[in-house]
Amino acid sequence: MLQSVAERLLLLVILLAALTGCGSSDDSQDAISILNVSYDATRELYREVNAEFAAQWRRETGQILTIKQSHGGSGSQARAVIDGLPADVVTLALAYDINSIHRNGKRLAPNWQTRFPRDSSPYTSTIVFLVRAGNPKNIRDWPDLGRADVEVVTPNPKTSGGARWNYLAAWGAVLYRELGGDWSKLDDPAATEEVAAAQAAAREFVTGIYARAPVLDSGARGATNTFVQRNIGDVLLAWENEALLALETLGHDHVEIVVPTVSILAQPPVAVVDTVVDRRGTRQVAEAYLRFLYTPTGQELAAKHYFRPTDPEVLARHRDKFIELELFTIQTAFGGWDKAHETHFADGAIFDQITGVRR
Amino acid sequence: MAIGADKEMLAELARRPGRDTLTSAIVKGAFITVSLLFLAALLFAPLITVFATALEKGFDVYISSFKDSDTLAAIRLTLTVAAIVVPLNTIFGIAAAWAIGKFEFRGKSVLITLIDLPIAVSPVISGLIYVLLFGIHGWFGLWLQENDISIIYAVPGIVLATLFVTFPYVARELIPLMEQLGNDEEEAAITLGAGGLMTFFHVTLPKIRWGLVYGVILCNARAMGEFGAVSVVSGHIRGLTTTMPLHVEILYNEYNFVSAFAVASLLTLLAVVTLVIKTFVEWRGYRKR
8 A cells, every 4th residue: 555655746846847837938049038028017918018029039130039027115125136137128117126136246237227218118117196185185296295194105215215205205305395396406505595494494394204104014015915805094105106016906986196386297217237247148039028118109108007108199099198287207306226225325314313212 | 558548549539520620621721722713823824815816817817827937937037946955964964864873073053053944943043044145245255246147136145045954954854864773774784795875775764764754844845935035136137036935025016916825725735735744754754664
């Protein structure tokens, strides 16, 4: 009896091995594959982009292209690439994460952001408000978030890329109002006092938001679930694409979107990872893949998945979806990602100081 | 006289179902009720939720969630990992238990402690040690890259991490059994002229088989269900390096609740089957003794 059990187990193992053996594809000359390492919010977008581009690549070159896809929090995905995840291209949530791939291990050139048009950001997004259906707290614009009776849901900027955009959007919106929309004052020595007052007002506003925040989730999807599924808080600060997706998938009868008058221009950047494409010989296809995102087809797909196209013509066709508002970049309001990180999110920087008040 | 009275009283107490036994009946009932309520709230309710959500949109939708190629790939990867890990750890477990149970040697207690290590450390650490070893900045990272070998963010890394985490299960099950059974029968077999292999297959294996089956089942369940360690070394490449538990998380994050719970229900079924086999094995083992 024992022997028959052993024999059966052996047979099972052989069967399983055979089963898995069938699954592995052979490396013929006409087949090529690349790996796109991306962040959470782009899953739906790249599923379609990949199918479309693979078909086009086959028509043009005859090669069968497989695009493998990995998603996760932007920061941890960058960490994985630094540790050796062989990404041919990275399409992350913020330039800071791609900068850190350069800093730790030099896997791509320092000038990566100038290699593709428009700061290497084929599509953009912004930060908007998601409120309960009917907008019971009557939240219209940023100042309403400073009210004592309004609880704001936002993830933790220490762990979430989206949360950093939220934080900087809130901060920048106050600067914009206090400076009367004139960003040049930030660099104007004559306006030093006015700028200092504006920064102090921004700090007070942001401190209030985090003091009243009921929870700080670790990621953007987690915060969306806190707001929508667990019914916590009055307003969710969210990527416009996440807010529109949540609205589509979870229903219009629960939540609605409020677009503020001014917000940050969120630019999720893309880059080719030099060391990987040179080793694997995939530079040509990887660059073509990223350039495809800028074509009208790629731009239409971005719009379909709620990212703002950067091609003005395509954007004009989707104006009903993407409401016009005043947008400022991280460069104009904060002097770029590295500086913003140092001032606001590094250990002991402003975010630590203002949340320390709460403890 | 006094002693006799005491004896009588004790005998009387033993015979009569008094107040003490009544209290203990209430206590017994209370304990059973509390345990059952606890089980119902913490175990059965979530179990039912898994299947209810999976079948929310009907059986056809449930079945069609398994037709997705990424889901199939995740199931296939999980089976592959288990098919590699479980036999290896079975061989290791028998060898370790044999060494510990049948021989005396220096450093034996150190070996026993080391076998327990994977249970003691957090799975995240188990994954990170492989990143530190085989990552591009790790000890072997550059050499691996020059020779075009991928370990982490590929199937070998997932197998290694799972191997590490499920290391102790077979060994822990067999060590007490081997120690308890002693060497007498093996010594008799060898005296009668049996070789090492023959002694193992005809004397030792039949004695330990139920313990072995039990260990293998637990090892398999953990190998298929491991999330933390695998998550660290996986790289989350869809259809390539996502196992079933990782795929459940991915589907859930994509608002694809039915598919997420459908795959989860498969893992739950595995757990239920494991429990049934475990009960059967315990019952068989008990009856044999």
